[in-house]
Amino acid sequence: MTKTEKVNYIITELENLYPVVEVPLDHKDPYTLLIAVLLSAQCTDVRVNQITPKLFKLADNPYDMVKLSIEEIKEIIRPCGLSPMKSKGIFGLSQMIIELHGGEVPADFESLEAMPAVGHKTASVVMAQAFNIPAFPVDTHIHRLLTRWGITNGKSVVQTEKDAKRLFPKALWNKLHVQIIYYGREYSPARSPKLSVDYITRNIGSEKVRKDFKP
Template identity: 85%
Template sequence: MNKAEKVNYIIDELEKLYPVVEVPLDHKDPYTLLVAVLLSAQCTDKRVNQITPLLFERADNPFDMVKLSVEEIKEIIRPCGLSPMKSKGIYGLSHILIDKYNGEVPKDMGALEELPAVGHKTASVVMAQAFNIPAFPVDTHIHRLLTRWGITNGKSVVQTEKDAKRLFPKELWNKLHVQIIYYGREYSPARNPKLSKDFITKNCASKKVLKTYADYEA
């Protein structure tokens, strides 16, 4: 398949598998989504969803969050890892949201990326899932899969995002990035993937990639 054929095949298969998708991080509004995505860095969504109820019971908005100390936030979110950096980020961005945006999360990529501990991927998720503004967040899972499928050369997540945006229709970006995450978890994990199960890779990948699978048969 050429790239155009791969793109159409991937879209069709993911739509069959996951016609309805929800963000795997529990949240109720843009602020709680922003905090949850920040916490998900180098942490599983499952673990984040176990911790955010404890945090949001104390503070589910920036006004209540700044009433907590950084140490209090850090103690609650410790199981998510990187708690010193994340707690400072949550506390700091909450202050900025109050001071600059009346406590609201801005609908602007640049403004989001200026917030403490908020990188491009986190900002992209918030733009896509909180505000339904087209974005294509690329995490390590999406980077891995689009590389396996020959959609990108895999040199960097920056290049992967550019290639994804160039090849996939803009109106599908927000849904597609979640569908790819779902597929990766179910069919194409990072460790010990099985080609017999990973049918999109089986049909899209180069022979060089296919040979990395333990159950590859020429």
Template identity: 75%
Template sequence: MTKREKADYIIDELEKLYPETPIPLDHKDPYTLLIAVLLSAQCTDARVNTITPTLFKHADNPFDMIKLTVEEIKEIIRPCGLSPRKSQAIYDLSHILIQEHNGEVPQSFEELEKLPGVGHKTASVVMAQAFSVPSFPVDTHIHRLLTRWGITNGKNVEQTEKDAKKLFPREKWNKLHLQIIFYGREFSPARSPKLEKDYITRTIGTKQALSELV
């Protein structure tokens, strides 16, 4: 298959599997989504969803968040890992949102990526899921699978994002990145992937990918 044929096949198969793509992180508005995405770094969405109800009970907006100390935030979010860094980022970005954005989450990549703890991937998730701006956030599932499927050479996530955006229609980006994540979790986990289960890789995977499956 050519890369274009592979892209079309991926779109068709994932649409069959996941016609609906609920956002994995529980939230109620752009601010709570931003905080949840920040917490999800090196942490599962499921664990984040067990922590955010407690955090948001105390503070679900930047004005209430800065009433907490960094230490108080750190204690609440400790199970998510990297709590010293994440708690400081949450506290600092909440101040910035109040001081520079009237307490609102900015709707641009440039302004989002200026916030502490917010990289391009986090900004892309917020733009896609909070503001419906076409974006293609690349997490480890997407990077791994698009490399395995021969869509990208897998050198880094930046290149994976560029290659994905070239091949997949812009109007598909927001839904497709979630569909790929869902597929990775269900059919092609990073640990002990099974060839008989991962049928997309079995159909279009690279020789290297096929040799890695057991």
């Protein structure tokens, strides 16, 4: 298959599997999505969704969040891991949203990425899912799958994002990145992948990639 054929195949199959998708992190607005995505770093979405109700019950907006101490935030989010860094980030970005953006999460990459603990991937998710601005967030799931499928060489997430944006239609970016995450979790996990289940890799993956899979 050419890359164009692979791209068309991926789009068709994922649309058949997941015609309707939602962000797997529970949230109600841009602010709560930003916090949830930040917490999801090196943590499962399931765990994040268990913790955020406790945090958002106390503070679901930046004004209430800064009333909490960093230590209080850290204790609540401890099960998500990296709590010292994440708690400082949550407190700091809440201050910035109040002081620089009138209490509203800004809808531009430069402002988002200027916030503590907010990287490009987190900003991309917020831009795509909170503001419906085309972005292609690349996490480890997407990086792994697009490498397996021969869409990118897999050297870095930066290169994977560039390749994805170049090859997939811009109008599909926001939905497609969620569809790929869903597919990876259901059919192509990082550990013990099986070609009998992961039919996209079976059909378009390279011979080298397929050798790494179990029957």
